[in-house]
Amino acid sequence: MAKVGVYLCHCGENIKGAIDIEELKKYVETLPDVAVVRNYVFMCSDPGQDIIKQDIKSGNVDRVVVAACTPRTHGPIFKKAIEDAGLNGYLFEMANIRDQDSWPHWHNKEGALEKAKRLVRSAVAKVRLNEPLEDRYEDMEKSVLVIGGGVAGMFAALDLANMGLKVYLVERQPSIGGNMAKIDKTFPTMDCSACILTPKMGEVAQHPNIELITYAEVDDVKGYVGNFDIRIKKKVKYIDWDKCIGCGVCTEICPSRVPNEYNFGLNQRRAAYIEFPQAVPKKAVIDESNCLYFKSMKKTGKPACEICKKGIPPKGIQGCPADAIKFDDKDEYMNIKVGAVIIATGFKPMPKHYFKEYSPHSPDVITSMEFERILSATGPTGGELKRPSDGTKPKTIAMISCVGSRDERYHPYCSKVCCMYMLKHARILKDKYPDIKLYLFFIDVRTAGKDFEEFYVYTRELGVKVIRGGRVSVVDVKPNGKLRVRGFDVDLCSPVELEADLVVLATAIEPPDGVEELGRMFTATCGREGFLREVHTKLYPVETQARGVFIAGCVQGPKDIPESIAQARAAASATAALVIPGKIKFEAIISEVDRDKCSSCGVCVPLCPYTAIRIVEYKGKEKAYIEPALCAGCGVCASACPSRAIKFNGFTTEQILAQIDALTEA
Amino acid sequence: MEEGGVNVIDLTQGDESFVRELIALGADELRECIQCGKCAATCPMALAGLEFFIKRIVHAANLGLRDVLLEDSSVWGCQSCNRCVEICPMDIKPYEVIQAVRRAAMKVESCPANTYEGLRNLYRFGHAVFPKGFEERRKKVGLPEKPPTALSFDELRKKYQEVLKQTILEEIAPFPLD
Numbered sequence: 001m002a003k004v005g006v007y008l009c010h011c012g013e014n015i016k017g018a019i020d021i022e023e024l025k026k027y028v029e030t031l032p033d034v035a036v037v038r039n040y041v042f043m044c045s046d047p048g049q050d051i052i053k054q055d056i057k058s059g060n061v062d063r064v065v066v067a068a069c070t071p072r073t074h075g076p077i078f079k080k081a082i083e084d085a086g087l088n089g090y091l092f093e094m095a096n097i098r099d100q101d102s103w104p105h106w107h108n109k110e111g112a113l114e115k116a117k118r119l120v121r122s123a124v125a126k127v128r129l130n131e132p133l134e135d136r137y138e139d140m141e142k143s144v145l146v147i148g149g150g151v152a153g154m155f156a157a158l159d160l161a162n163m164g165l166k167v168y169l170v171e172r173q174p175s176i177g178g179n180m181a182k183i184d185k186t187f188p189t190m191d192c193s194a195c196i197l198t199p200k201m202g203e204v205a206q207h208p209n210i211e212l213i214t215y216a217e218v219d220d221v222k223g224y225v226g227n228f229d230i231r232i233k234k235k236v237k238y239i240d241w242d243k244c245i246g247c248g249v250c251t252e253i254c255p256s257r258v259p260n261e262y263n264f265g266l267n268q269r270r271a272a273y274i275e276f277p278q279a280v281p282k283k284a285v286i287d288e289s290n291c292l293y294f295k296s297m298k299k300t301g302k303p304a305c306e307i308c309k310k311g312i313p314p315k316g317i318q319g320c321p322a323d324a325i326k327f328d329d330k331d332e333y334m335n336i337k338v339g340a341v342i343i344a345t346g347f348k349p350m351p352k353h354y355f356k357e358y359s360p361h362s363p364d365v366i367t368s369m370e371f372e373r374i375l376s377a378t379g380p381t382g383g384e385l386k387r388p389s390d391g392t393k394p395k396t397i398a399m400i401s402c403v404g405s406r407d408e409r410y411h412p413y414c415s416k417v418c419c420m421y422m423l424k425h426a427r428i429l430k431d432k433y434p435d436i437k438l439y440l441f442f443i444d445v446r447t448a449g450k451d452f453e454e455f456y457v458y459t460r461e462l463g464v465k466v467i468r469g470g471r472v473s474v475v476d477v478k479p480n481g482k483l484r485v486r487g488f489d490v491d492l493c494s495p496v497e498l499e500a501d502l503v504v505l506a507t508a509i510e511p512p513d514g515v516e517e518l519g520r521m522f523t524a525t526c527g528r529e530g531f532l533r534e535v536h537t538k539l540y541p542v543e544t545q546a547r548g549v550f551i552a553g554c555v556q557g558p559k560d561i562p563e564s565i566a567q568a569r570a571a572a573s574a575t576a577a578l579v580i581p582g583k584i585k586f587e588a589i590i591s592e593v594d595r596d597k598c599s600s601c602g603v604c605v606p607l608c609p610y611t612a613i614r615i616v617e618y619k620g621k622e623k624a625y626i627e628p629a630l631c632a633g634c635g636v637c638a639s640a641c642p643s644r645a646i647k648f649n650g651f652t653t654e655q656i657l658a659q660i661d662a663l664t665e666a
Numbered sequence: 667m668e669e670g671g672v673n674v675i676d677l678t679q680g681d682e683s684f685v686r687e688l689i690a691l692g693a694d695e696l697r698e699c700i701q702c703g704k705c706a707a708t709c710p711m712a713l714a715g716l717e718f719f720i721k722r723i724v725h726a727a728n729l730g731l732r733d734v735l736l737e738d739s740s741v742w743g744c745q746s747c748n749r750c751v752e753i754c755p756m757d758i759k760p761y762e763v764i765q766a767v768r769r770a771a772m773k774v775e776s777c778p779a780n781t782y783e784g785l786r787n788l789y790r791f792g793h794a795v796f797p798k799g800f801e802e803r804r805k806k807v808g809l810p811e812k813p814p815t816a817l818s819f820d821e822l823r824k825k826y827q828e829v830l831k832q833t834i835l836e837e838i839a840p841f842p843l844d
Contacts, residue, residue, distance in 0.1 A: 396678060437678070439677060445700075456700070457698050457700065457756070460697050460698060460699075460700070460728075461697045461698060463682060463685065463697065465677065465680070465728070465729055466701075467677070468701060486674070489675070489677075489725075491701045491721065491722065491725040492675060492722060492725055492726060492729070492731075493722060494673065494674070494675045495673060495674040495675070496674060496675045496676070496677050497674050497675075497676060497677070498676060498677040498678045499678055
């Protein structure tokens, strides 16, 4: 026989204003197994909680129902009070007679009272059948995997490493640095991007707590928060990185020429290459598909070129001085155990070929990232302003915003950073070439961040022409090789056009390649726009629905460098809060399979959104098994099981049916 | 505007030296205009349907579109009410932009006919604009026929004309200054 204590909260006037507490109390006293009924003005306050604790300690009560507000905010408070008094926290139910009763039925006092009676009756019916349950604690691996070596990944890794945690930083390119390393100057401070980033790259490479693994990808994920078991694939390099000293000899003598993806094809690299001059680690890799050695081996079985290894002796040219070339190299795999993961894989700039109306076939119509490379000292022109078509210096440049962004046909979202970087490009150009003519076409000028408005006005003062009014409709290539840009100037109330030497398209920020597959490995989902989904854009911007998996930077959505760093450090903080205590709590509200009842139908397995259910051998048969650490307590499997073999602890079938009966009783 | 009915403005015809000229003629903070539209929202002449209302004038000035601006007489319609100066959040004094455009226009003799008339009246009488038959109306309400301005005081008027002769009026006046 249960001894149920029912505690009615007035919630100030919130509940008492619509529901007659005295009448409710009289009714509740008549319910079966109710030992005591009390009411108080604020049940969640200290004196209110003391009332409950007193009853438990004195033995009057061994089940608790609190009729008050919502368990979402106050459930944990009462659960803790009950546990403090010595009672199992799961022998507790809340009846929400505020959000679900007094508030919506404020003007129907009779109806509100009747509903309150039913809601409390239902909670009492359930709590009588509640069982004591225990939360579980498991040891937590005190290490973290950070995927992505861009600015967000690096800052997250550094914060975690400085907190004493072991960090594995995995990056799929040969070097860390990401998109930020490709940028010339950064707004609004006009810092040289490489100058502020390379010290951090060095710090990451040298930090004793960070194991830097580049040219590698996450291959397989097993386990769960606190105990992830992850296999990393280190891609084949054909160069022994233990020996390679980054001298660059192989990159200079390799005869193969390949379009350089780092510079978006604006210049060429060799098959043996170092990604960029400030690469960390500064080591070379060989691109097998363009290497003459491998191409000839495939065709004829005989190597036609080993210049990187052997040099060209007749000409006195030496090969690799460190004897690091390793044609028999293979992919390598390593397994790591970590407690949590941060995904910071950045973004991909949208290519121009989609936009046929802007003549993308013309070499003088380029994306803003390509323009960034042209402006960069480490880029294809050594930082000199040259038209890709003929190498001459452009005198008139048109820049077009919102190419692929704010566009239902491509990406409905705003890519956020383009307005500012267009102004930044304008400022860089006007500083170097005061007489250059610049026309910036915007829909709106979005310069909302700190110090951005000042940046905008300053750029206008340099004589940069800002044209607002919807997008440029068309860019044509004229017979003389120049580009005609046609748009509408809303402020001038007129269609406008101009002849430009160079057109720069501010294309959208897109999710990086493979992000959906990567997310799926961790059961982290992508949103409608293709970026990894946070749990709540305001309250939990760095958590994903997969416990222990966090996100930071542009993989979560377009943002600039200050925001990427802030979010990376937020993710590091949230991860540390999870990992540092050393133990992880798994709540008792999970489902369990009674394997003797299980009919092996397998219906539950694909239904689980957390991929927590596997078929496992049990007493010679294949039965369903739910991994307790992965189960999030959603109840889908329990309701779907045709054999009623799954028990959903905390919400059993008997408990739910008792609630339904209580609610529907006349 | 192109000939032949194609209504498009070629931005590369914009002249940066025109922008600098306007800045030198008093539109100091011309380039800081962010085209927010507050001036146009308060301007009584924009309400009256002026084609090149204040915001449009400032933007055309920033683009250096000398011919477009000087071909339209809207800039002479400004009533000097000063609302735009009071409301501009970037403090660029749009009225000064209008004045600068007028000054540039006068230099190239690009203004409506009644501008010259007003200028001539200003020089001769000290008033640019005055209603016809003002003497009778003044007498009717018991005021002296002539107001106590340069109209009534010859010596004052002569001194005033001396001052005016020392301004740019000497260069650009299309009528004799005697």
